[in-house]
Amino acid sequence: MKSPAQPQRPSPESGGPRRTRSQRSVPELEALLRSDPELAPRFSHWERVAARAERSRPLPESLDPRLRTLLEARGQARLYEHQARAIELALEGRDVLIATPTASGKTLCYVAPILQRLLETRGDARAIALFPTKALSQDQSAGLNTLIAALGEPWHSFTYDGDTPPSVRRTLRDDGHIVLTNPWMLHAGILPNHAKWSELFANLRTIVIDEVHTLSGVFGSSVANVLRRLLRIAEHYGSRPQFVLCSATLRDAAAHAKRLTGRDVAVVDEDGSPSGERVFGVYNPPMLDPVAGLRANALEEARRLATHLCGPSRQVIFFCQRRTSVEVLTRYLKESARELGLEPDEIRGYRGGYLPLHRREIEEGLRAGTVKVVVSTNALELGIDIGRLDVAVLVGYPGSQASFWQRAGRVGRRGQPSLTVLIARSDPIDQYLSTNPDYLFRAPRERLGLDPDNLVILSEQVKCASFELPFRDEELARKGFGGAPHLADILDYLAGQSNLLLRRGDTWHWMADAYPAQDVPLSSGGPDNVLVLDVETKKAIGEIDREGSLTTVHEGAIYQVQGETWKVERFDYENRRAYVRAVESDYFTEAEVDTTLKVLRLERHARRPRAGGGEDYGLYAGEVHVTTVATQYKKIRFYTRENVGADEIHLPPETYLTEAATLALDPALAQQVGLDKGSDAGGLRGVAELIQGLVPLFVRVDPGDVGVLAELRHPHFERPTLTIFDRIPDGVGLSERIFLVHRDVLRAALGLVERCPCRMG
Known part of the structure; x- marks a missing residue:
């Protein structure tokens, strides 16, 4: 959905509000915020990170002369x-993890070794590069093809995803x-069809995995097993590829990489890239209701800060936690564009669910x-290349x-x-960080939770691996498939109980x-997306994951794209289609979800005894049955957030079995501290939300995992009771880890x- 052409806008030098705003440098913006009588008291903390000088060295001697010439011509005669160091290790054949901050030039650390292998083998070598998003793979593909063209070689580098033409x-x-x-x-396209990719697997020399820090929780544990399948197929075709991994700074980087790949890796984590001075401010919105602890809405405060931060000679990025928040804030900023010294088309939203051409247009506009x-x-x-931005505003802590x-x-x-x-x-974790900023700036990074040997995940992936290639006793004896425990038991179960495998002699088929x-x-959501269609033209205007669709494109919902509003007239739940009509709406919608749990089995129990007998609480871990249903949606007026109506949602419930940790309180204790007070036991619900918000500080969980x-x-x-449960069918051990650290939480x-400033804590 491309914005209509705009008349030529005045330059900042021509005067008016654009000129005024263009004159503020980043240090001047900081000074403005610190001195503003209204805003300054709301900043609970300022942090400054000094500029860092570049540390570089000449190109490695082991680089092919043609690559050296190419890099020198691009102004890269010296590298960070x-x-x-990473290129040297990779060229030695080592498995490498580069764990340095964003924009430190990690891409070259895997591009150079890949091109070197191609040059050495006269184009026979092959490589697979895994990226967490389509946009990132498209971005890297463009850069790779530029280098290949500069070398004058007839090699092919393309993205392979849902948007790739046949x-x-x-x-x-x-x-x-x-x-x-x-x-x-x-997982679902290449490995099951490996016979069609035999040339790739027979000559596979390099596996690149980018953004390794995103591979944790259920998703990361599943990907680790997909890599086991990948290595197994590569071995079948006679190749043993090396890994080149890239990540943001990690805690226990080597251990995380080994859990992911099954191999020991050389870690390179000393950043040699230069960095300008970095200033951080923690802004706590004003308290509106001291009794309830209610603060001003973060989106409204983002809009307020935008009047100081945005301008025609700066690029500013706002990060929001939810798709609805992205669209609401985009609408607010577009409608106040003139006040910001901008034109409406200079302000764009960006989120998953936009169509590919729409995303590419925005990315190019940023560059x-x-x-x-x-x-x-x-x-x-x-790590998508979006040019040089100046200011980032995080509307809420992102969770890790x-x-x-x-x-x-x-x-x-x-x-x-x-x-x-x-x-x-107002969320507990955000308020905790506003009073404990050292957690952000000085505490060690969280450990990433990764368990590739989780029986549920492992069993599902073994099924996939069995379809691709039969398992043999010899493979089990040499601890194949990453040395996964209980592999023989899983195979026997799939043969004897599930009737998915047939064992003949020493082989499972x-x-x-x-x-x-x-x-x-691979995760709780999966790739099962819902397509959003204009009811009049039948053209797609977006897509959304299945889980999100239940609260976003139900009938009556307002669906938003770039500040424009569409009303959902029909949601075909079975066929994954939502039909919308463009409308002028002065409200957006928010859905409510009801969840119930039934205990099936208890496996662990701990307690906090009370002096004089009894216990303050008992902690239990076990299996539960979860039922979730979207019940109703509210209509929220833009700007005022006034609730102007509500209606029911008519969609079938979703049910699954999973694991949970339950804190069962002594009734007298709950009454004594007032947790039974408020409508619908609001005090108890408040503690539940508080604990849920703090869990990511102690157990690395992905959004939606609990x-x-x-x-x-x-x-x-x-x-x-307060129950924290895995939101993954059959559970993957998150509740067990929460059980172990519950006292810290x-x-x-x-x-x-x-430390809460509200009257009742």
């Missing part, structure tokens, strides 16, 4: 120290030298500097330190000074008609309540 897919299978794809396509303000979800958090630093790293590129503002929401990978998701439920009288325990919750 970490680049040179003709290009055939070319990649037959003659693709570098295949850039994502874990989902590798060219014609887009001055972009409002994004985490879709622009990763890695994401916080990735988003902050999008600004100040090429050694320029930068400003990052974190706007704290796949014998079912089903194609397993298509039914095995849920929380508070019940004043649980039907099983007959006590007030509770201590942090107590500390936050004690």
Whole structure:
């Protein structure tokens, strides 16, 4: 959906508001915020990171002379120290992990070795590069093809994803030298059809995995097993590829890489790239209701800050947590564009669900500097080249330190000074960070949770591997498939109980008609998307994941794209189609979801005894049955956030079995501290939300991996309970880790309540 052509806008030099705003440098913006009588008191913390000088060295001697000439011609006669070291290790054949901040030049660390192998083998070598998003793979493909063209070689490098035309897919299978794809396509598209990709696997020399810090939780554990399948197929065709991994700064980087790949890797984590001075501000919105602890809405405060931060000679990025927030803030900023000294088409939203051409247009506008303000979800958090941005505004803590630093790293590129503002929401974790900023700036990074040997995930992936190649006793004896435990038991179960495998002699053969990978998701959401169609033209205007569709494109919902509003007239749930009509709406919609849990089995129990007998609480871990249904939606007026109506949602419930950790409180204790007070036991629900918000500080979980439920009288325990459950069918061990660290979480919750400025904590 391309914006209509705009009349030529005045330059900043021509006077008026554009000139006034263009004159503020990043240091002047900081001074303005610090001195503003209204805004300055709301900044609870300022942090300054000094500029860092470049540390570089000459190109490695082991580089092919043709590559050296090419890099020198591009002004890269010297490399940052970490680049040179990583390339040297890769050319020695080592598995390497480069763990340095955003914009430190990690791309060259894998591009140079790939091109070197192609030059050495006269074009026979092959490479697979995995990226977490389509946009990132497209961005890297363009850069690779530029280098290949400069070398004058007839090599093919293309992306392989859902947007790839059939003709290009055939070319990649037959003659693709570098295949850039994502874990989902590798899992369900390439590996099950490996016979069609035999040339790729027989000559596979390099596997690149970018943004390794995003591979954690359920998704990361699944991807680790997809890599086991990849290496198994490569071995079948006679190749043993090396890994080149790239990541943001990690805690225990080597251990995480080994869990992911099954191999010991050499870690390069000393950043040699230059960095301009970086200034961080933590902004806590004003308190509106001291009794309830309610603060001003973070989106409204972002709009307020935009009047100081945005301008025609700066590029500013706003990060929001939800798609609805992206669209609402985009609308606000477009409608106040003149006040910002901008034109409406210089302000764009960006999120998952936009059509490919729409995304590419926005990315190009950012690189060219014609887009001055972009409002994004985490879709622009990763390493897509979007030019040099100056200011980042994070509307809420993104849930992990890695994401916080990735988003902050999008600004100040090429050694320029930068400003990052974190706007704290009323959420417990945001309020904790506003009073404990050392967690952001001085505490060690979180450990990433990764468990490729989780029995549920492993069993599903073994099914996929069995379809691709039969398992043999010899493979089990030498601890194949990454040395996965219980592999023989899983194979016997699939043969004896599930009747999916047939064992003959020393071999397990796949014998079912089903194609397993298509039914095995890599995460809770999976790639099962809903297409959003204009009811009049039948043209697609966007897409959304299946889980998100239940609360976003139900009938009556307002669907938003770039500040424009569309009303959902029909949602074909079975066929994954939502039909919308363009409308002028002065409200947006927010859906409510109801979740119930039924205890099936309890496996672990801990307790906190009370002096004099009894216990303050018991902690239980076990299996539960979860039922989730979207119940109703509210109509929220833009700007005022006034609730102007509500209606019911009529969609079938979703049910699954999973694992949970339940904190069962002594009823007398709950009454004593007032957790039974408020409508619908609001005090207890508040504690549940507080604990859920703090869990990511102690257990690295991905968004959507865990849920929380508070019940004043649980039907099983007959006590007030707080339950944290895996939102993944069958569970993957997150609740078990929460069980182990629950005392740390509770201590942090107590500390936050004690420091809370609202009257009742």
